[in-house]
Amino acid sequence: MSNSLYVIITAGGRGTRMGAPLPKQFLLLGGKPVLRRTLETFARALPQAKLIVVLPQDQMAWWRDYCERASFICPQTLVAGGITRFHSVRAALSKVPQDALVIIHDAVRPFVSEDLIREMVHRMEHCRALIPVLPITDTLCELERRPDGALETASGAAPDRNRIFAVQTPQMFRSADILDAYRQPYDTSFTDDGSVVLKKGIPLSYIEGERYNIKLTTREDMLLGEFILSLKSQQSAGQSTL
Secondary structure, three states, X not given: OOOOEEEEEEOOOOOHHHOOOOOHHHOEEOOEEHHXXXXXXXXXXXXXXXXXXEEOHXXXXXHHHHHHHOOOOXXXXXXXXXXXXXXXXXXXXXOOOOOOEEEEEEOOOOOOOHHHHHHHHHHHHHOOEEEEEEEOOOOOOOEEEOOOOOEEXXXXXXXXXXXXXXXXXXXXXXXXXXXXXXXXXXXXXXXXXXXXHHHOOOOOEEEEOOOOOOXXXXXXXXXXXXXXXXXXXXXXXXXXXX
């Protein structure tokens, strides 16, 4: 496998569910924009990697200005996002060569660990595609919504919780595979990069994800993110005194 590494950070969303004046990737978390924290993690974990950041076209100037004002020196290629995540990733892949390892990560998952990133890169020596997942611990039920908006129990067997997993990022692929997969027409079933690759017939491998690797989507998520950041700071301080 090639030693060439490309990290695509998808930050093309508008964050409408957050109800904030700025897209969620630019909101401050512990005094830094979420996107900056995510980039810093990958820069530390894989200093040799080339970083590609997908942003809304009209937010590129804001981000460039921030990097200059904050003296945030992090070499990165900016790409304008598309109408969906699929189209945004496809645009970013135009910057990726055939013989490389491609890592795709949500900008609003700033708590992924450097250890998981490095372990996944190591495992890609023997995989074509690698996806982090977590087992579901909640009780699940399948419901149907009636015309009046009320919910009722759906017919059929209840979902088997032992077979249901939550999917995370980063997701890793060999560039020839992911480039080929993204030549497919857009399909509404494409909810992540793994689903795009799977439809192309490329086998997926899986690795245990991380509980802290949450996706910041709502205001409540930001509060939880501040708590996680504080907890990680305390853990780091405790280790430094040992």
